[in-house]
Amino acid sequence: MTTSNYAAERETTEGKVFTVTGGDWDEVVSGTDPINDERIVVNMGPQHPSTHGVLRLVLELEGETVREARSVVGYLHTGIEKNLEYRNWVQGSTFVTRMDYLSPLFNETAYALAVEKLLGITDDITERANTIRVLMMELNRISSHLVWLATTAMELGAINMMLYGFREREYVLDIFETITGLRMNHAYVRPGGVAQDVPDDAIRKIRDFLQLMPKRLKEYENLLSGQPIWLERTQNVAVLDVTGCMALGVTGPVLRSAGLAWDLRKTMPYCGYETYEFDVPTHTDGDVWGRYLVRVAEIRESLKLVEQALDRLKPGPVMVSDKKIAWPAQLAIGVDGMGNSLEHVAKIMGQSMESLIHHFKLVTEGFRVPPGQVYVAVESPRGELGVHAVSDGGTRPYRVHYREPSFVNLQALPAMAEGGLIADVIAGGASLDPVMGGCDR
Known part of the structure:
Protein backbone atom coordinates (compact mmCIF):
# COMPACT_ATOMS: atom_id res chain seq x y z
CA MET A 1 0.00 0.00 0.00
CA THR A 2 1.35 3.43 -0.98
CA THR A 3 1.77 6.28 1.47
CA SER A 4 -1.16 8.21 -0.02
CA ASN A 5 -3.47 5.21 0.16
CA TYR A 6 -2.22 4.57 3.65
CA ALA A 7 -3.23 8.11 4.67
CA ALA A 8 -6.50 8.02 2.76
CA GLU A 9 -7.63 4.86 4.46
CA ARG A 10 -6.80 6.44 7.87
CA GLU A 11 -4.76 3.45 8.96
CA THR A 12 -3.55 3.68 12.56
CA THR A 13 0.13 3.49 13.45
CA GLU A 14 1.46 3.72 16.97
CA GLY A 15 -1.89 4.93 18.24
CA LYS A 16 -2.20 7.82 15.76
CA VAL A 17 -5.01 8.46 13.24
CA PHE A 18 -4.08 10.18 10.00
CA THR A 19 -6.30 12.44 7.87
CA VAL A 20 -6.62 12.15 4.07
CA THR A 21 -3.82 14.70 3.73
CA GLY A 22 -1.50 12.69 5.96
CA GLY A 23 -1.84 14.94 9.01
CA ASP A 24 -2.30 13.76 12.58
CA TRP A 25 -6.02 13.90 13.38
CA ASP A 26 -5.38 14.37 17.09
CA GLU A 27 -3.38 17.52 16.39
CA VAL A 28 -6.13 18.89 14.12
CA VAL A 29 -8.81 18.30 16.75
CA SER A 30 -6.75 19.76 19.58
CA GLY A 31 -6.27 22.97 17.61
CA THR A 32 -9.99 23.78 17.39
CA ASP A 33 -12.53 25.05 19.85
CA PRO A 34 -15.54 22.73 19.45
CA ILE A 35 -17.89 25.34 20.96
CA ASN A 36 -16.81 28.65 19.45
CA ASP A 37 -15.33 27.48 16.14
CA GLU A 38 -17.88 24.90 15.14
CA ARG A 39 -18.78 25.40 11.47
CA ILE A 40 -20.91 23.31 9.19
CA VAL A 41 -21.44 23.37 5.44
CA VAL A 42 -25.02 23.02 4.24
CA ASN A 43 -26.78 23.04 0.89
CA MET A 44 -29.70 25.44 0.58
CA GLY A 45 -31.68 24.35 -2.44
CA PRO A 46 -32.10 23.76 -5.24
CA GLN A 47 -35.79 24.09 -4.42
CA HIS A 48 -38.45 26.49 -5.52
CA PRO A 49 -39.38 28.24 -2.30
CA SER A 50 -36.45 30.20 -0.91
CA THR A 51 -33.91 29.69 -3.70
CA HIS A 52 -36.22 30.38 -6.66
CA GLY A 53 -36.16 27.10 -8.49
CA VAL A 54 -32.86 25.53 -9.47
CA LEU A 55 -30.45 27.82 -7.64
CA ARG A 56 -28.18 26.02 -5.19
CA LEU A 57 -26.49 27.89 -2.36
CA VAL A 58 -23.55 26.37 -0.49
CA LEU A 59 -23.35 28.00 2.93
CA GLU A 60 -20.71 27.70 5.60
CA LEU A 61 -22.42 28.39 8.92
CA GLU A 62 -21.21 29.19 12.38
CA GLY A 63 -24.34 28.73 14.41
CA GLU A 64 -26.95 30.76 12.53
CA THR A 65 -24.38 33.16 11.08
CA VAL A 66 -23.29 32.78 7.44
CA ARG A 67 -19.50 32.89 7.21
CA GLU A 68 -19.24 32.00 3.53
CA ALA A 69 -21.78 31.71 0.72
CA ARG A 70 -21.47 30.49 -2.83
CA SER A 71 -24.05 30.40 -5.62
CA VAL A 72 -24.10 27.32 -7.84
CA VAL A 73 -25.96 27.74 -11.12
CA GLY A 74 -26.43 25.78 -14.33
CA TYR A 75 -29.00 23.15 -13.38
CA LEU A 76 -31.60 24.54 -15.81
CA HIS A 77 -29.28 25.03 -18.79
CA THR A 78 -31.27 24.81 -22.02
CA GLY A 79 -28.67 25.79 -24.61
CA PRO A 328 -44.47 36.25 -41.59
CA ALA A 329 -46.50 39.06 -40.00
CA GLN A 330 -47.95 40.18 -43.34
CA LEU A 331 -49.13 36.81 -44.57
CA ALA A 332 -52.91 36.79 -45.04
CA ILE A 333 -54.79 34.40 -42.75
CA GLY A 334 -57.76 32.38 -43.93
CA VAL A 335 -61.29 32.78 -42.59
CA ASP A 336 -60.85 29.66 -40.46
CA GLY A 337 -57.78 31.16 -38.80
CA MET A 338 -55.87 27.99 -39.66
CA GLY A 339 -53.60 29.01 -42.49
CA ASN A 340 -53.11 31.37 -45.42
CA SER A 341 -56.14 32.80 -47.19
CA LEU A 342 -57.09 31.32 -50.55
CA GLU A 343 -56.51 34.70 -52.21
CA HIS A 344 -52.96 34.84 -50.88
CA VAL A 345 -52.22 31.28 -51.97
CA ALA A 346 -53.68 31.96 -55.41
CA LYS A 347 -51.49 35.03 -55.80
CA ILE A 348 -48.19 33.42 -54.89
CA MET A 349 -48.95 30.14 -56.69
CA GLY A 350 -50.52 31.38 -59.91
CA GLN A 351 -50.07 35.09 -60.52
CA SER A 352 -46.50 35.93 -59.57
CA MET A 353 -43.49 33.68 -59.99
CA GLU A 354 -41.41 36.19 -58.00
CA SER A 355 -43.86 35.99 -55.09
CA LEU A 356 -43.69 32.19 -55.18
CA ILE A 357 -39.87 32.16 -55.13
CA HIS A 358 -39.78 34.81 -52.44
CA HIS A 359 -42.34 32.93 -50.30
CA PHE A 360 -40.44 29.65 -50.65
CA LYS A 361 -37.12 31.23 -49.68
CA LEU A 362 -38.60 32.96 -46.66
CA VAL A 363 -40.25 29.77 -45.45
CA THR A 364 -37.13 27.65 -45.88
CA GLU A 365 -34.30 30.11 -45.19
Whole structure:
Protein backbone atom coordinates (compact mmCIF):
# COMPACT_ATOMS: atom_id res chain seq x y z
CA MET A 1 0.00 0.00 0.00
CA THR A 2 1.35 3.43 -0.98
CA THR A 3 1.77 6.28 1.47
CA SER A 4 -1.16 8.21 -0.02
CA ASN A 5 -3.47 5.21 0.16
CA TYR A 6 -2.22 4.57 3.65
CA ALA A 7 -3.23 8.11 4.67
CA ALA A 8 -6.50 8.02 2.76
CA GLU A 9 -7.63 4.86 4.46
CA ARG A 10 -6.80 6.44 7.87
CA GLU A 11 -4.76 3.45 8.96
CA THR A 12 -3.55 3.68 12.56
CA THR A 13 0.13 3.49 13.45
CA GLU A 14 1.46 3.72 16.97
CA GLY A 15 -1.89 4.93 18.24
CA LYS A 16 -2.20 7.82 15.76
CA VAL A 17 -5.01 8.46 13.24
CA PHE A 18 -4.08 10.18 10.00
CA THR A 19 -6.30 12.44 7.87
CA VAL A 20 -6.62 12.15 4.07
CA THR A 21 -3.82 14.70 3.73
CA GLY A 22 -1.50 12.69 5.96
CA GLY A 23 -1.84 14.94 9.01
CA ASP A 24 -2.30 13.76 12.58
CA TRP A 25 -6.02 13.90 13.38
CA ASP A 26 -5.38 14.37 17.09
CA GLU A 27 -3.38 17.52 16.39
CA VAL A 28 -6.13 18.89 14.12
CA VAL A 29 -8.81 18.30 16.75
CA SER A 30 -6.75 19.76 19.58
CA GLY A 31 -6.27 22.97 17.61
CA THR A 32 -9.99 23.78 17.39
CA ASP A 33 -12.53 25.05 19.85
CA PRO A 34 -15.54 22.73 19.45
CA ILE A 35 -17.89 25.34 20.96
CA ASN A 36 -16.81 28.65 19.45
CA ASP A 37 -15.33 27.48 16.14
CA GLU A 38 -17.88 24.90 15.14
CA ARG A 39 -18.78 25.40 11.47
CA ILE A 40 -20.91 23.31 9.19
CA VAL A 41 -21.44 23.37 5.44
CA VAL A 42 -25.02 23.02 4.24
CA ASN A 43 -26.78 23.04 0.89
CA MET A 44 -29.70 25.44 0.58
CA GLY A 45 -31.68 24.35 -2.44
CA PRO A 46 -32.10 23.76 -5.24
CA GLN A 47 -35.79 24.09 -4.42
CA HIS A 48 -38.45 26.49 -5.52
CA PRO A 49 -39.38 28.24 -2.30
CA SER A 50 -36.45 30.20 -0.91
CA THR A 51 -33.91 29.69 -3.70
CA HIS A 52 -36.22 30.38 -6.66
CA GLY A 53 -36.16 27.10 -8.49
CA VAL A 54 -32.86 25.53 -9.47
CA LEU A 55 -30.45 27.82 -7.64
CA ARG A 56 -28.18 26.02 -5.19
CA LEU A 57 -26.49 27.89 -2.36
CA VAL A 58 -23.55 26.37 -0.49
CA LEU A 59 -23.35 28.00 2.93
CA GLU A 60 -20.71 27.70 5.60
CA LEU A 61 -22.42 28.39 8.92
CA GLU A 62 -21.21 29.19 12.38
CA GLY A 63 -24.34 28.73 14.41
CA GLU A 64 -26.95 30.76 12.53
CA THR A 65 -24.38 33.16 11.08
CA VAL A 66 -23.29 32.78 7.44
CA ARG A 67 -19.50 32.89 7.21
CA GLU A 68 -19.24 32.00 3.53
CA ALA A 69 -21.78 31.71 0.72
CA ARG A 70 -21.47 30.49 -2.83
CA SER A 71 -24.05 30.40 -5.62
CA VAL A 72 -24.10 27.32 -7.84
CA VAL A 73 -25.96 27.74 -11.12
CA GLY A 74 -26.43 25.78 -14.33
CA TYR A 75 -29.00 23.15 -13.38
CA LEU A 76 -31.60 24.54 -15.81
CA HIS A 77 -29.28 25.03 -18.79
CA THR A 78 -31.27 24.81 -22.02
CA GLY A 79 -28.67 25.79 -24.61
CA ILE A 80 -30.93 28.49 -26.08
CA GLU A 81 -28.07 30.67 -27.25
CA LYS A 82 -26.48 27.74 -29.07
CA ASN A 83 -29.79 26.69 -30.59
CA LEU A 84 -30.12 30.12 -32.19
CA GLU A 85 -27.19 29.28 -34.46
CA TYR A 86 -29.30 26.57 -36.10
CA ARG A 87 -32.45 28.64 -36.75
CA ASN A 88 -33.10 31.60 -39.00
CA TRP A 89 -33.26 35.14 -37.63
CA VAL A 90 -37.06 35.23 -37.27
CA GLN A 91 -37.21 31.84 -35.57
CA GLY A 92 -34.83 33.20 -32.94
CA SER A 93 -37.71 35.08 -31.34
CA THR A 94 -39.39 31.81 -30.38
CA PHE A 95 -36.24 30.74 -28.52
CA VAL A 96 -35.19 33.88 -26.68
CA THR A 97 -38.69 34.48 -25.32
CA ARG A 98 -38.27 31.36 -23.16
CA MET A 99 -35.14 32.48 -21.30
CA ASP A 100 -36.38 34.81 -18.57
CA TYR A 101 -39.90 33.44 -18.62
CA LEU A 102 -41.24 36.19 -16.34
CA SER A 103 -40.25 38.91 -18.81
CA PRO A 104 -40.44 37.27 -22.26
CA LEU A 105 -41.30 40.48 -24.09
CA PHE A 106 -38.04 42.07 -22.97
CA ASN A 107 -36.07 39.09 -24.29
CA GLU A 108 -37.85 39.43 -27.63
CA THR A 109 -37.48 43.21 -27.88
CA ALA A 110 -33.76 43.18 -27.10
CA TYR A 111 -33.22 40.50 -29.74
CA ALA A 112 -35.35 42.33 -32.32
CA LEU A 113 -33.51 45.61 -31.71
CA ALA A 114 -30.16 43.86 -32.22
CA VAL A 115 -31.26 42.25 -35.50
CA GLU A 116 -32.74 45.54 -36.71
CA LYS A 117 -29.47 47.32 -35.94
CA LEU A 118 -27.57 44.73 -37.97
CA LEU A 119 -30.06 45.20 -40.83
CA GLY A 120 -29.79 48.98 -40.57
CA ILE A 121 -33.55 49.45 -40.27
CA THR A 122 -33.78 50.87 -36.73
CA ASP A 123 -35.20 54.16 -38.01
CA ASP A 124 -37.68 52.34 -40.26
CA ILE A 125 -39.65 50.75 -37.42
CA THR A 126 -43.13 52.26 -37.48
CA GLU A 127 -44.42 54.53 -34.75
CA ARG A 128 -47.26 52.16 -33.93
CA ALA A 129 -44.88 49.19 -33.62
CA ASN A 130 -42.63 51.09 -31.21
CA THR A 131 -45.64 52.24 -29.19
CA ILE A 132 -46.94 48.68 -28.96
CA ARG A 133 -43.51 47.49 -27.84
CA VAL A 134 -43.45 50.05 -25.02
CA LEU A 135 -47.01 49.17 -24.07
CA MET A 136 -46.27 45.45 -23.90
CA MET A 137 -42.95 45.80 -22.08
CA GLU A 138 -44.41 48.02 -19.37
CA LEU A 139 -47.33 45.63 -18.83
CA ASN A 140 -44.74 42.86 -18.63
CA ARG A 141 -42.71 44.86 -16.09
CA ILE A 142 -45.81 45.14 -13.91
CA SER A 143 -46.55 41.42 -14.11
CA SER A 144 -42.92 40.54 -13.32
CA HIS A 145 -42.78 42.85 -10.30
CA LEU A 146 -46.07 41.36 -9.09
CA VAL A 147 -44.52 37.90 -9.13
CA TRP A 148 -41.53 39.23 -7.19
CA LEU A 149 -43.79 40.87 -4.62
CA ALA A 150 -45.95 37.76 -4.24
CA THR A 151 -43.13 35.23 -3.94
CA THR A 152 -40.88 37.35 -1.72
CA ALA A 153 -43.72 38.09 0.68
CA MET A 154 -44.58 34.39 0.77
CA GLU A 155 -40.99 33.45 1.55
CA LEU A 156 -40.94 35.94 4.44
CA GLY A 157 -44.26 34.73 5.85
CA ALA A 158 -46.84 37.07 4.29
CA ILE A 159 -48.83 34.30 2.63
CA ASN A 160 -51.83 36.47 1.67
CA MET A 161 -49.66 38.59 -0.61
CA MET A 162 -48.96 35.51 -2.72
CA LEU A 163 -52.66 35.33 -3.58
CA TYR A 164 -53.05 39.03 -4.30
CA GLY A 165 -49.94 39.35 -6.46
CA PHE A 166 -50.84 36.44 -8.69
CA ARG A 167 -54.45 37.60 -8.89
CA GLU A 168 -53.43 40.86 -10.60
CA ARG A 169 -50.81 39.11 -12.70
CA GLU A 170 -53.54 36.92 -14.15
CA TYR A 171 -55.23 40.08 -15.39
CA VAL A 172 -52.07 41.08 -17.26
CA LEU A 173 -51.61 37.60 -18.71
CA ASP A 174 -55.20 37.71 -19.92
CA ILE A 175 -54.35 40.93 -21.78
CA PHE A 176 -51.28 39.25 -23.31
CA GLU A 177 -53.38 36.31 -24.44
CA THR A 178 -55.88 38.63 -26.10
CA ILE A 179 -53.10 40.38 -28.04
CA THR A 180 -50.63 37.58 -28.81
CA GLY A 181 -52.67 34.41 -28.37
CA LEU A 182 -50.41 33.23 -25.53
CA ARG A 183 -50.02 33.98 -21.84
CA MET A 184 -46.24 33.53 -21.90
CA ASN A 185 -43.45 32.86 -24.44
CA HIS A 186 -45.20 34.96 -27.06
CA ALA A 187 -42.67 35.41 -29.92
CA TYR A 188 -44.69 38.56 -30.50
CA VAL A 189 -41.94 41.17 -30.92
CA ARG A 190 -40.05 40.30 -34.09
CA PRO A 191 -37.39 41.91 -36.25
CA GLY A 192 -39.16 44.67 -38.15
CA GLY A 193 -42.03 45.25 -35.73
CA VAL A 194 -44.58 43.03 -34.00
CA ALA A 195 -46.40 39.92 -35.16
CA GLN A 196 -49.90 41.42 -35.21
CA ASP A 197 -51.84 44.50 -34.20
CA VAL A 198 -53.51 45.14 -30.86
CA PRO A 199 -57.25 44.37 -31.04
CA ASP A 200 -59.88 46.75 -29.65
CA ASP A 201 -60.88 44.22 -27.00
CA ALA A 202 -57.38 44.36 -25.54
CA ILE A 203 -57.50 48.17 -25.37
CA ARG A 204 -60.64 47.96 -23.25
CA LYS A 205 -59.05 45.44 -20.92
CA ILE A 206 -55.95 47.60 -20.50
CA ARG A 207 -58.12 50.64 -19.67
CA ASP A 208 -59.92 48.61 -17.02
CA PHE A 209 -56.59 47.45 -15.61
CA LEU A 210 -55.37 51.04 -15.35
CA GLN A 211 -58.40 51.83 -13.22
CA LEU A 212 -58.00 48.76 -11.02
CA MET A 213 -54.28 48.57 -10.34
CA PRO A 214 -53.70 51.78 -8.32
CA LYS A 215 -56.31 50.63 -5.78
CA ARG A 216 -54.67 47.23 -5.51
CA LEU A 217 -51.23 48.78 -5.00
CA LYS A 218 -52.64 50.73 -2.06
CA GLU A 219 -53.93 47.45 -0.63
CA TYR A 220 -50.48 45.89 -0.93
CA GLU A 221 -48.89 48.77 0.94
CA ASN A 222 -51.54 48.66 3.65
CA LEU A 223 -50.81 44.96 4.06
CA LEU A 224 -47.00 45.15 4.11
CA SER A 225 -45.48 48.60 4.58
CA GLY A 226 -46.54 49.12 8.17
CA GLN A 227 -46.37 45.49 9.25
CA PRO A 228 -43.78 45.08 12.06
CA ILE A 229 -42.59 41.64 10.94
CA TRP A 230 -42.20 42.81 7.34
CA LEU A 231 -40.16 45.79 8.51
CA GLU A 232 -38.00 43.59 10.73
CA ARG A 233 -37.31 41.13 7.91
CA THR A 234 -36.47 43.78 5.29
CA GLN A 235 -34.92 46.86 6.90
CA ASN A 236 -31.12 46.78 7.23
CA VAL A 237 -31.12 43.26 5.76
CA ALA A 238 -28.83 42.19 2.86
CA VAL A 239 -27.37 45.66 2.49
CA LEU A 240 -25.38 46.39 -0.67
CA ASP A 241 -24.35 50.00 -1.22
CA VAL A 242 -23.84 51.69 -4.57
CA THR A 243 -20.09 51.03 -4.52
CA GLY A 244 -20.70 47.31 -4.12
CA CYS A 245 -23.30 47.35 -6.88
CA MET A 246 -20.93 49.06 -9.29
CA ALA A 247 -18.05 46.73 -8.44
CA LEU A 248 -20.20 43.65 -9.07
CA GLY A 249 -22.05 44.91 -12.15
CA VAL A 250 -25.42 44.94 -10.40
CA THR A 251 -28.16 46.83 -12.26
CA GLY A 252 -31.90 47.32 -12.10
CA PRO A 253 -33.97 47.90 -8.95
CA VAL A 254 -31.13 46.63 -6.74
CA LEU A 255 -28.82 49.38 -8.01
CA ARG A 256 -31.54 52.02 -7.83
CA SER A 257 -32.36 51.01 -4.24
CA ALA A 258 -28.77 51.97 -3.39
CA GLY A 259 -29.30 55.50 -4.68
CA LEU A 260 -28.13 55.51 -8.31
CA ALA A 261 -30.88 56.45 -10.80
CA TRP A 262 -29.46 54.35 -13.64
CA ASP A 263 -32.24 53.26 -15.99
CA LEU A 264 -31.53 52.54 -19.65
CA ARG A 265 -34.92 53.93 -20.64
CA LYS A 266 -33.55 57.32 -19.55
CA THR A 267 -29.80 57.04 -20.02
CA MET A 268 -29.77 55.10 -23.32
CA PRO A 269 -33.37 55.32 -24.60
CA TYR A 270 -34.84 53.00 -27.21
CA CYS A 271 -38.28 52.45 -28.77
CA GLY A 272 -39.04 56.14 -28.23
CA TYR A 273 -38.81 56.10 -24.42
CA GLU A 274 -37.23 59.55 -24.55
CA THR A 275 -40.63 60.94 -25.58
CA TYR A 276 -42.47 59.58 -22.52
CA GLU A 277 -42.90 61.23 -19.13
CA PHE A 278 -41.88 59.02 -16.21
CA ASP A 279 -39.61 59.06 -13.16
CA VAL A 280 -36.86 56.69 -12.07
CA PRO A 281 -37.61 55.70 -8.44
CA THR A 282 -34.62 55.39 -6.12
CA HIS A 283 -33.91 54.74 -2.45
CA THR A 284 -30.77 55.21 -0.38
CA ASP A 285 -30.64 52.33 2.12
CA GLY A 286 -29.61 49.59 -0.31
CA ASP A 287 -31.47 46.91 1.67
CA VAL A 288 -34.41 44.59 1.04
CA TRP A 289 -36.80 47.30 2.23
CA GLY A 290 -35.44 49.75 -0.34
CA ARG A 291 -35.77 47.21 -3.14
CA TYR A 292 -39.39 46.63 -2.14
CA LEU A 293 -40.16 50.37 -2.23
CA VAL A 294 -38.42 50.82 -5.59
CA ARG A 295 -40.33 47.99 -7.27
CA VAL A 296 -43.71 49.18 -5.99
CA ALA A 297 -42.89 52.68 -7.23
CA GLU A 298 -41.82 51.25 -10.59
CA ILE A 299 -45.22 49.60 -10.99
CA ARG A 300 -46.81 53.02 -10.62
CA GLU A 301 -44.45 54.50 -13.21
CA SER A 302 -45.19 51.66 -15.60
CA LEU A 303 -48.91 52.35 -15.26
CA LYS A 304 -48.20 55.95 -16.32
CA LEU A 305 -46.22 54.70 -19.31
CA VAL A 306 -48.98 52.27 -20.34
CA GLU A 307 -51.55 55.07 -20.25
CA GLN A 308 -49.34 57.32 -22.37
CA ALA A 309 -48.76 54.52 -24.86
CA LEU A 310 -52.50 53.93 -25.19
CA ASP A 311 -53.13 57.62 -25.79
CA ARG A 312 -50.58 57.78 -28.64
CA LEU A 313 -51.56 54.47 -30.27
CA LYS A 314 -52.36 55.94 -33.68
CA PRO A 315 -53.54 53.77 -36.61
CA GLY A 316 -50.79 52.52 -38.86
CA PRO A 317 -48.70 49.52 -39.87
CA VAL A 318 -47.02 47.37 -37.23
CA MET A 319 -44.28 46.07 -39.52
CA VAL A 320 -41.69 47.61 -41.82
CA SER A 321 -42.70 47.91 -45.46
CA ASP A 322 -39.92 45.64 -46.73
CA LYS A 323 -41.75 42.39 -47.41
CA LYS A 324 -38.56 40.35 -47.17
CA ILE A 325 -38.19 41.32 -43.52
CA ALA A 326 -41.88 41.73 -42.68
CA TRP A 327 -42.70 38.05 -43.20
CA PRO A 328 -44.47 36.25 -41.59
CA ALA A 329 -46.50 39.06 -40.00
CA GLN A 330 -47.95 40.18 -43.34
CA LEU A 331 -49.13 36.81 -44.57
CA ALA A 332 -52.91 36.79 -45.04
CA ILE A 333 -54.79 34.40 -42.75
CA GLY A 334 -57.76 32.38 -43.93
CA VAL A 335 -61.29 32.78 -42.59
CA ASP A 336 -60.85 29.66 -40.46
CA GLY A 337 -57.78 31.16 -38.80
CA MET A 338 -55.87 27.99 -39.66
CA GLY A 339 -53.60 29.01 -42.49
CA ASN A 340 -53.11 31.37 -45.42
CA SER A 341 -56.14 32.80 -47.19
CA LEU A 342 -57.09 31.32 -50.55
CA GLU A 343 -56.51 34.70 -52.21
CA HIS A 344 -52.96 34.84 -50.88
CA VAL A 345 -52.22 31.28 -51.97
CA ALA A 346 -53.68 31.96 -55.41
CA LYS A 347 -51.49 35.03 -55.80
CA ILE A 348 -48.19 33.42 -54.89
CA MET A 349 -48.95 30.14 -56.69
CA GLY A 350 -50.52 31.38 -59.91
CA GLN A 351 -50.07 35.09 -60.52
CA SER A 352 -46.50 35.93 -59.57
CA MET A 353 -43.49 33.68 -59.99
CA GLU A 354 -41.41 36.19 -58.00
CA SER A 355 -43.86 35.99 -55.09
CA LEU A 356 -43.69 32.19 -55.18
CA ILE A 357 -39.87 32.16 -55.13
CA HIS A 358 -39.78 34.81 -52.44
CA HIS A 359 -42.34 32.93 -50.30
CA PHE A 360 -40.44 29.65 -50.65
CA LYS A 361 -37.12 31.23 -49.68
CA LEU A 362 -38.60 32.96 -46.66
CA VAL A 363 -40.25 29.77 -45.45
CA THR A 364 -37.13 27.65 -45.88
CA GLU A 365 -34.30 30.11 -45.19
CA GLY A 366 -35.49 33.48 -43.92
CA PHE A 367 -33.84 36.79 -44.76
CA ARG A 368 -30.12 37.46 -44.86
CA VAL A 369 -28.45 39.84 -42.41
CA PRO A 370 -25.33 41.80 -43.40
CA PRO A 371 -22.13 40.72 -41.63
CA GLY A 372 -21.24 42.56 -38.45
CA GLN A 373 -21.75 42.58 -34.72
CA VAL A 374 -23.80 44.77 -32.39
CA TYR A 375 -24.63 45.13 -28.72
CA VAL A 376 -28.07 46.38 -27.72
CA ALA A 377 -29.45 46.63 -24.18
CA VAL A 378 -32.88 47.24 -22.67
CA GLU A 379 -34.02 47.86 -19.10
CA SER A 380 -35.68 44.61 -18.03
CA PRO A 381 -37.43 44.20 -14.64
CA ARG A 382 -34.14 42.79 -13.30
CA GLY A 383 -31.70 45.26 -14.84
CA GLU A 384 -29.64 45.61 -18.00
CA LEU A 385 -30.58 42.90 -20.49
CA GLY A 386 -28.07 43.06 -23.32
CA VAL A 387 -27.76 41.21 -26.62
CA HIS A 388 -24.46 40.73 -28.45
CA ALA A 389 -25.42 39.51 -31.91
CA VAL A 390 -22.95 38.51 -34.61
CA SER A 391 -23.81 37.89 -38.27
CA ASP A 392 -21.61 36.37 -40.96
CA GLY A 393 -23.94 37.50 -43.70
CA GLY A 394 -26.11 34.41 -43.70
CA THR A 395 -29.70 33.57 -42.85
CA ARG A 396 -28.83 32.37 -39.36
CA PRO A 397 -27.07 34.06 -36.45
CA TYR A 398 -23.38 33.29 -36.21
CA ARG A 399 -23.52 33.98 -32.46
CA VAL A 400 -26.02 35.50 -30.03
CA HIS A 401 -25.06 36.03 -26.40
CA TYR A 402 -27.21 37.63 -23.72
CA ARG A 403 -25.96 39.77 -20.86
CA GLU A 404 -28.55 38.45 -18.43
CA PRO A 405 -29.13 40.49 -15.23
CA SER A 406 -30.18 37.50 -13.13
CA PHE A 407 -26.83 35.82 -13.80
CA VAL A 408 -24.81 38.98 -13.14
CA ASN A 409 -26.76 40.08 -10.07
CA LEU A 410 -26.46 36.70 -8.37
CA GLN A 411 -22.75 37.23 -7.80
CA ALA A 412 -23.76 39.89 -5.26
CA LEU A 413 -25.42 37.33 -3.00
CA PRO A 414 -22.26 36.38 -1.03
CA ALA A 415 -21.54 40.06 -0.35
CA MET A 416 -25.08 40.49 0.93
CA ALA A 417 -25.29 37.27 2.93
CA GLU A 418 -21.90 36.76 4.60
CA GLY A 419 -21.91 37.96 8.17
CA GLY A 420 -25.71 37.86 8.39
CA LEU A 421 -28.16 35.27 9.62
CA ILE A 422 -29.18 32.26 7.59
CA ALA A 423 -32.78 33.49 7.61
CA ASP A 424 -31.63 36.69 5.91
CA VAL A 425 -30.17 34.70 3.03
CA ILE A 426 -33.75 34.05 1.94
CA ALA A 427 -34.66 37.74 2.05
CA GLY A 428 -31.46 38.85 0.34
CA GLY A 429 -31.64 36.27 -2.42
CA ALA A 430 -35.30 37.03 -3.08
CA SER A 431 -34.59 40.77 -3.23
CA LEU A 432 -32.30 40.15 -6.23
CA ASP A 433 -35.34 38.71 -8.08
CA PRO A 434 -33.37 36.01 -9.92
CA VAL A 435 -35.12 34.08 -12.68
CA MET A 436 -33.13 30.96 -13.35
CA GLY A 437 -34.45 30.47 -16.86
CA GLY A 438 -32.52 33.60 -17.82
CA CYS A 439 -29.52 32.80 -15.63
CA ASP A 440 -29.10 29.30 -17.09
CA ARG A 441 -30.08 30.15 -20.67
